[in-house]
Amino acid sequence: MSSITVTNLHKTYKLGKIPVPVLRGVSMEVASGEWVAILGASGSGKSTLLHLLGGLDKPNEGEIAYDGKALSSMSSSQINQFRRNHVGFVFQFYHLVPELTVIENTLLGAMIRLGRVGYMRESGTLKDAARELLGKAGLSHRLTHKPSQLSGGERQRVAIARALINDPPVLLADEPTGNLDQKTGHELLDVFESMRGNTKRTIVMVTHDQKVADRADRVVEMADGRIREVHPTG
Numbered sequence: 001m002s003s004i005t006v007t008n009l010h011k012t013y014k015l016g017k018i019p020v021p022v023l024r025g026v027s028m029e030v031a032s033g034e035w036v037a038i039l040g041a042s043g044s045g046k047s048t049l050l051h052l053l054g055g056l057d058k059p060n061e062g063e064i065a066y067d068g069k070a071l072s073s074m075s076s077s078q079i080n081q082f083r084r085n086h087v088g089f090v091f092q093f094y095h096l097v098p099e100l101t102v103i104e105n106t107l108l109g110a111m112i113r114l115g116r117v118g119y120m121r122e123s124g125t126l127k128d129a130a131r132e133l134l135g136k137a138g139l140s141h142r143l144t145h146k147p148s149q150l151s152g153g154e155r156q157r158v159a160i161a162r163a164l165i166n167d168p169p170v171l172l173a174d175e176p177t178g179n180l181d182q183k184t185g186h187e188l189l190d191v192f193e194s195m196r197g198n199t200k201r202t203i204v205m206v207t208h209d210q211k212v213a214d215r216a217d218r219v220v221e222m223a224d225g226r227i228r229e230v231h232p233t234g
């Protein structure tokens with residue numbers, strides 16, 4: 001369970017000496033267990049915002065708090081630890097390791113969280129958990145395949161299983177269907193939905209596709225560096 005409070009977030013990149021303002025005062029609330037879609041055109045700053053939410057980068061101004069605890073109050077190592085334990089990421093281009101099998105890719109998140117020794121100690125339980133997640137993702141028959149032997153939709157389902165292996169309360173998804181055709185994309189969102197489970201994971205998904213955004217509980221729009229509009233979906 002985790003709520004997210006974003007307050008007046010500013011982020012400006014520098015191109016040489018020229019400042020490029022991307023986020024200009026983003027504020028939003030995500031309730032614990034809520035699935036929010038952030039809809040915005042390409043270049044509107046969606047990935048930038050998601051990186052800040054995941055503590056992968058820092059804002060110039062403003063604050064992000066999980067359950068009231070501000071990321072800015074944590075040291076870098078505390079943020080890294082927070083991310084390992086609390087946040088799962090899904091990216092547009094899957095980012096699977098080509099040399100590893102489906103189940104090994106899924107287990108990677110747990111290896112990173114636990115370290116080698118910790119992982120070895122729990123590997124039996126973790127492998128069971130990975131098989132179960134991959135089963136829910138419809139990939140039971142693909143456990144020992146390599147990513148190159150999978151379709152795009154299947155690769156992204158592996159990426160979801162990997163993101164969830166640590167059972168994070170928060171899932172951040174950056175254009176998770178952006179590289180998939182419409183039908184495959186919606187099947188993937190079905191997997192998303194089924195994997196929310198009873199734990200009611202908080203999901204923030206960014207997309208440029210209205211139909212994809214409409215699958216969430218709530219849609220907000222990003223434009224001119226701010227969150228502009230809020231409207232419920234049907």
Ligand code: ADP
Nearest residue numbers: 013014022040041042043044045046047048049
């Ligand atoms: P989106 O994900 O909505 O397409 P991004 O957050 O990737 O948008 O990018 C928003 C803007 O910030 C774009 O104009 C992009 O070129 C610029 N940008 C993103 N990352 C960097 C960076 N590391 N350095 C400079 N400019 C960047």
Ligand code: MG
Nearest residue numbers: 046047048174
């Ligand atoms: Mg992007």
